[in-house]
Amino acid sequence: MVSNDFSSDKRSNRKKMSSKIVIAGGFGAGKTTLVHSVSEIPPVTTEAIMTEASIGHDDNSITPDKTTTTVAMDFGRITIDDELVMYMFGTPGQARFWFMWDDLVRGAVGAVVVVDCRRLADSFDAVDYFETNKRIPYIVALNKFEGQLDYTSDQVREALEVSPEVPIIDFDARSRLSGGEVLKALLRYALEHNRTSEPVA
Amino acid sequence: MRKILIVGAGHAGLHLAHGLLTHGYDVTVITGQSSMEIRTGKPSISQFTFPTALDYERQHDLDLWSALAPQIREQTVHLYPGQDELMAFTGRTGEGNDYAVSVDRRVKMADWLEYFEDRGGKVVIHGVTVTDLDYFSRMFDLIIVAVGHGELGQLFDYDESRFSGARPRSIAQAHVYDVWPAEGEDENVSWAASAAEAGNIILLPVLSQDGPCHSLVMVDKRGGPMDTWPDRPGPEEQLRRMKDLLRRYAPEYFERTKDAVLIDGRNSTLVEDLTPQVRNPVGVLPSGGRVLGMADVVVTMDPYVGQSWNNSTRCAKAYLEAIIEHGDQPFDEGFLVDTFERFWEFGLYNQQWSEMCSTWWDQGDMSPEMVELLSAATQYREISDRWIRGWDYSPDYGKWLLDPDLATQYVAEVRARHGG
Amino acid sequence: MSFRRRRSNRVRPFTFTGGRTRSRHPLMVQTLVSTSEPGQEPPGTLMPESINIYKLCRETRSLAEVSAELNIPLGVTQVLVSDLAEQDLVYIHPTITGSSPSENQVLERALRGLERLFQ
Numbered sequence: 093m094v095s096n097d098f099s100s101d102k103r104s105n106r107k108k109m110s111s112k113i114v115i116a117g118g119f120g121a122g123k124t125t126l127v128h129s130v131s132e133i134p135p136v137t138t139e140a141i142m143t144e145a146s147i148g149h150d151d152n153s154i155t156p157d158k159t160t161t162t163v164a165m166d167f168g169r170i171t172i173d174d175e176l177v178m179y180m181f182g183t184p185g186q187a188r189f190w191f192m193w194d195d196l197v198r199g200a201v202g203a204v205v206v207v208d209c210r211r212l213a214d215s216f217d218a219v220d221y222f223e224t225n226k227r228i229p230y231i232v233a234l235n236k237f238e239g240q241l242d243y244t245s246d247q248v249r250e251a252l253e254v255s256p257e258v259p260i261i262d263f264d265a266r267s268r269l270s271g272g273e274v275l276k277a278l279l280r281y282a283l284e285h286n287r288t289s290e291p292v293a
Numbered sequence: 294m295r296k297i298l299i300v301g302a303g304h305a306g307l308h309l310a311h312g313l314l315t316h317g318y319d320v321t322v323i324t325g326q327s328s329m330e331i332r333t334g335k336p337s338i339s340q341f342t343f344p345t346a347l348d349y350e351r352q353h354d355l356d357l358w359s360a361l362a363p364q365i366r367e368q369t370v371h372l373y374p375g376q377d378e379l380m381a382f383t384g385r386t387g388e389g390n391d392y393a394v395s396v397d398r399r400v401k402m403a404d405w406l407e408y409f410e411d412r413g414g415k416v417v418i419h420g421v422t423v424t425d426l427d428y429f430s431r432m433f434d435l436i437i438v439a440v441g442h443g444e445l446g447q448l449f450d451y452d453e454s455r456f457s458g459a460r461p462r463s464i465a466q467a468h469v470y471d472v473w474p475a476e477g478e479d480e481n482v483s484w485a486a487s488a489a490e491a492g493n494i495i496l497l498p499v500l501s502q503d504g505p506c507h508s509l510v511m512v513d514k515r516g517g518p519m520d521t522w523p524d525r526p527g528p529e530e531q532l533r534r535m536k537d538l539l540r541r542y543a544p545e546y547f548e549r550t551k552d553a554v555l556i557d558g559r560n561s562t563l564v565e566d567l568t569p570q571v572r573n574p575v576g577v578l579p580s581g582g583r584v585l586g587m588a589d590v591v592v593t594m595d596p597y598v599g600q601s602w603n604n605s606t607r608c609a610k611a612y613l614e615a616i617i618e619h620g621d622q623p624f625d626e627g628f629l630v631d632t633f634e635r636f637w638e639f640g641l642y643n644q645q646w647s648e649m650c651s652t653w654w655d656q657g658d659m660s661p662e663m664v665e666l667l668s669a670a671t672q673y674r675e676i677s678d679r680w681i682r683g684w685d686y687s688p689d690y691g692k693w694l695l696d697p698d699l700a701t702q703y704v705a706e707v708r709a710r711h712g713g
Numbered sequence: 714m715s716f717r718r719r720r721s722n723r724v725r726p727f728t729f730t731g732g733r734t735r736s737r738h739p740l741m742v743q744t745l746v747s748t749s750e751p752g753q754e755p756p757g758t759l760m761p762e763s764i765n766i767y768k769l770c771r772e773t774r775s776l777a778e779v780s781a782e783l784n785i786p787l788g789v790t791q792v793l794v795s796d797l798a799e800q801d802l803v804y805i806h807p808t809i810t811g812s813s814p815s816e817n818q819v820l821e822r823a824l825r826g827l828e829r830l831f832q
Contacts (some may be wrong), residue, residue: 105747108773111809111823112743130831139424142753167742167777172826176809176819179743179775191325191420195787198327198418199741201811201820227333228811272831279824282811286820298792321792327739332726361724363716385815404727415795417740419788432760470717480716504722556718634804 107175113278114197114228116183116221117206118214122235122265123182124166126206130271131168131180139164140192163192163291170275180275194219202282203230204274206265209242212251219252230276231275234262294319295621298433300421302326304340304590305605306439307405311353312613314414321415321433324440328403332502336563337398338466339499339508340412340602341365341483343685344387347394357404359582363481363498363505364392368681373488373543374659382670383482384681393483393685395499395508395548397468421445430582435624437612439587448576449586452666455637455644456571460651462630463520464596465511467532468561469553475545484546485599491518491542491652493597496549505557509535509546512597513515515566518542522564528555531562547652569595569651571644574633577628585629587612592640598647599684607656611636642687645695662697669704676707738805740776740791741799745806749772755802763793770803 115123127135140163163184170178181196197203203222206214222230232254234241243251245260254260259281263270294317299306302324313320327332342350350356357512369383386393405552410416429436438445474480483497492513499508513519519542521534539547555561558669566613574591588605615632653659657666670676683690693703740742751771755764765783774782780790797803809819 105773106804106806108745108747109807109809109819110743110745110775111811111819112741136778138777138781138787140424140786169775170827170830172823172830176823176826177745177775178823178827179777181742181777194325194330195418195420198330198740199739199743199808199810199812199824201809227330269831272827276824276827276831279820279827283817284821285825286811286814286817321795323788323792327730328726357727358724400724407727415792415799417788417791417795419791421788422786425786428786429792432789432792472716500724502724504719504724505716506717605820639798 108177109175110177110179112179112181112200113275114181114183114200114203115206116121116193116203116218116228116230118208118211118216118218121206121208121211123206123216125166125265126204126233126235126271127166127180127182129266129268130170130275132171133169135166135168135182137164137166161169165192165196185288197225200228202228202271202278202285204278205230205232207232207234207248207252208237209234209248210237212243212248217250219254223253229278229282231274231278231281232260233277234260235265239264295319295434296360296432297616298323298429298436300324300426300438300445300584301440301590302331302402302406303439303588304402304418304602305604306437307402307409308350308353308355308604308606308609309437309439309587309612310409310414311355311405311412312555312609312617314409314412315353316613318618318707319415320615320687321417322406322409323340323417323419323421324406325418325646327418328406331403331406332399332561334543336398336466336468336560338464338563338565338596338601339495339497339510339599341393341395341400341599342606343393343603345685346603346606347392355405355408357408358396358400358500359394361505362394362396362500364394365481365483366390366392367479367481368393368485368684369475369478369485370670370677370680371543371545373486373490375489379545380667382667382677382680384670384674384677384679387682387685395483395497397499397501400500400502423448425582427578427580427582430580430584435616435654436582436584437587438584438588438590445508445576445590448578449574449591450583451571452571452573455641456569456648460595461515461566461568462488462595462597463513463515463517463522463567464562464563464567465519465522465531465535467509467528467535467553469503469507469509469532470556471548471552472496473549473552475549478646484549485597486543486546487544487650487653489658491538492520493650494539494543494546495597495599496546498600501556502559503556503571507550507553509550509553510596511535511538512595525564528562531564535542567593567596569593569647575629581695583626583629585612585632587636591633592644594643594647595651598643598650599644600647600687603685604643607639608636610704611639639688642691642695646683646687646690649695660697662701666694666700666704669707673707673711676704738807740795740805741808742775742777742780742787744776744808745773746770746776746779746794746798747804747806749802749804759797759802760793762789764792766790766797767802773806787808
C-alpha cells in the first residue's frame with residue numbers, strides 16, 4: 093500500500109509533471125469518442141452547473157433569466173512514462189461557454205478540432221476560436237463516419253477558413269490507433285510550430 | 294486573519310486587493326484572464342488617472358508608470374454648437390505641478406496582477422460561476438465582485454432611483470502615432486470635444502505597450518452620426534472613417550490627426566456598445582449569501598467623462614477604509630450597504646456630471662445659464678481651471694456647475710472680482 | 714510629432730523590471746497536485762473540503778481529477794488547492810505547456826512516448 097519511506101518517495105514523486113491537449117469540435121462530431129479511444133482510463137465526465145448569469149455578455153443591457161444549464165466536459169489520461177502524464181480535455185459542445193474554453197485551453201500544448209464532414213458548419217465556431225486567439229497550435233481532424241469522407245481536406249479548409257499552415261488529417265474516432273495518430277500529428281506540428289514561431293515576450 | 298475574495302482583476306478590484314494585502318488581510322483574487330492574456334488581449338476604452346487617484350496609488354506603491362507616461366498637466370475643451378462659433382477653454386489638471394496620466398489597461402492590470410502575486414497575494418486564474426460563488430460564500434468572510442460589465446453583473450439588479458435612464462452609447466477608439474501638436478501647445482495636453490450635431494471626442498496622450506502614443510476616442514448615441522460602426526470595419530478602415538468624421542464635425546481635431554497612423558495592425562482599435570446604468574451594490578446568491586459589487590459592476594458611466602478609473606480608485610479606497618474600520622464584526626448586509634454609500638458620496642456627483650454631459654444637446658440648444666457659464670470659462674482662467682479640476686474631484690461641481698442658480702451666482706462673483 | 718514608433722519605447726512587463734521570477738507553478742485543470750507530507754494527518758483547522766483534498770492527493774492527481782472525484786467545481790478546487798499550497802501542505806507540480814523552447818525536449822519525449830504506445 094503506502095510506502096514507509098516517504099522522503100525518497102517524495103523526491104521521485106516531485107519529478108512528475110503533466111501536459112494537456114484540448115479536443116474541440118461541434119456537438120456530436122466525435123470528441124468524446126476520441127477521448128474514449130485513446131484514454132487509459134474511462135473518460136471522466138464533469139458537469140458544471142451554470143446559471144445563465146455566469147455567461148459572459150458583451151452587452152450588459154441584456155438581462156437574461158437566471159435559469160440554469162448543465163455543461164458537460166470530459167477528460168481522459170495517457171501516462172507517457174514515470175514522470176509525464178498527458179491529459180485530453182474535451183470542450184463543452186456549446187460554443188457560447190467561451191470562458192470555459194479559455195480555462196481549458198490555457199496552458200495546453202495544442203488542440204485538435206474534430207470535424208464531422210456531414211455537419212461542417214457545426215465545427216466553424218471551434219475553428220474560429222483557435223484562428224482568432226492564435227494562442228496555441230491546433231490541427232483539424234476529419235472524422236470518417238462509415239469509413240468515408242464527403243469532402244476533400246482542401247474543401248474543408250476553404251469552408252472552415254483554416255489557415256494554410258494548419259494540418260488537416262482524417263481519422264476514425266472509434267479506433268485507438270487512429271486516434272493516437274491524431275495526437276502524434278498534433279505534437280509534431282506543435283514542435284515544428286515552436287521552432288518557427290518567435291517566443292512570446 | 295480575515296479571508297477576502299475579490300472576483301475580477303480589474304482596476305477597482307486590484308487596487309483594493311493591494312490595499313487589503315498591505316493591511317494584512319488574507320486576499321485571493323480570482324479572475325478569468327492571466328496576466329499574459331491581459332497583455333495580448335483586446336484593448337479597452339482609455340482612462341485617466343487624475344492627481345488625487347495617482348496619490349492614492351502611490352500610497353500603495355502602485356504608480357509604476359508616471360516616469361514613462363505622458364504627463365497631462367492641461368486639458369482643453371472644445372464645444373461645437375453647430376451653427377454658432379466654436380467655444381474652447383483650457384484648464385490645469387490640478388494644483389501646481391500635478392498631472393494626470395493615461396495608461397493602457399493591458400499594461401496596468403497585467404503589472405498590478407503580477408505585482409500582487411509577488412507580494413504574496415493569492416491569484417487563481419479561472420472563470421467564475423454563480424455556483425462557485427455559493428461555495429465561496431462559505432469559505433470567505435467577504436466576497437467582492439469586481440468584474441466589469443457582463444458575466445456576474447447580472448447578480449446585481451438595476452437601481453433606477455440613482456439614475457435617470459439608460460442611454461446606449463456607441464464607442465470607437467484608435468491608438469495612433471504621428472498626431473500633430475496644436476500650434477504653440479504642448480503635445481501632452483489632452484483634448485475633449487462635444488459636438489451638437491454629433492457626439493463627443495477625446496484625443497489624449499496615453500502610455501501603450503508600445504510606448505507613448507495618442508488615443509482617439511469617439512462616443513455617440515447608438516445610431517447617431519458618429520456611430521458608423523455597425524459593420525465592424527477593419528482597423529485601417531475604422532481610422533479612415535474616424536478621420537472623416539473629425540473633418541466634418543471637429544475640424545481642429547482633424548488637423549491634428551490627419552497624418553496619424555495606427556500603432557500596430559492587430560489590437561490598436563476597438564468598437565463597442567455600452568449602456569450606462571446603476572445597479573444595486575448588494576448581490577444575492579441562490580443560497581441566500583450576499584456579495585458586494587464595486588465600481589463598474591455597480592456604476593457603468595458614459596465613457597465620455599473619463600471617470601471610470603477615478604470612480605474605481607475612490608471606490609477601492611472607500612471599501613478599504615470601511616473594511617478596516619469594521620474590524621472583526623460580521624460583514625452583514627448592513628455593512629455592505631453602508632460601504633457602498635461611503636463611495637456614493639463621491640460617485641453621486643460623478644453620476645450627475647456624466648448625465649449632464651450625456652444630455653448636453655438633447656434639447657437642441659444648451660440652456661442660457663450653461664451658455665453663460667461656458668462663455669465665462671473661455672474668458673476667465675479661474676473658471677476654466679476649476680472646471681478641469683472637477684474631473685479630479687467632481688463633488689466640487691455640486692457647488693456650482695451642477696446647479697444653474699449657484700453657477701450663475703459664481704460667474705457673477707468672478708466677473709465682479711475682475712471688474713467685469 | 715514625437716510620439717512615433719520606437720522599439721526602445723516598448724513598456725517592459727513588471728516581471729522583467731521589478732518582479733521576482735515566479736517560484737510557484739500556476740494552477741490549471743491539468744496541473745498535478747500531491748500532499749507535501751503524505752504520512753502526516755491534515756491539520757484540524759482545515760475546512761472539510763480541504764481535508765478531503767489533502768487526503769486524496771497523498772497519491773498525485775490532477776486538479777481536474779480532484780474536482781471530479783470530490784465533486785467540487787473546478788474554480789473552487791483551484792482556490793482550495795491554492796490555499797493549501799500557500800501553507801505548503803501540498804506540492805504543485807510543473808506543467809508542460811510547450812510555450813517556451815526549453816520545453817521542446819519534454820514534448821519530444823511525449824511524442825516518442827505516444828509513438829511507443831500507439832504503434
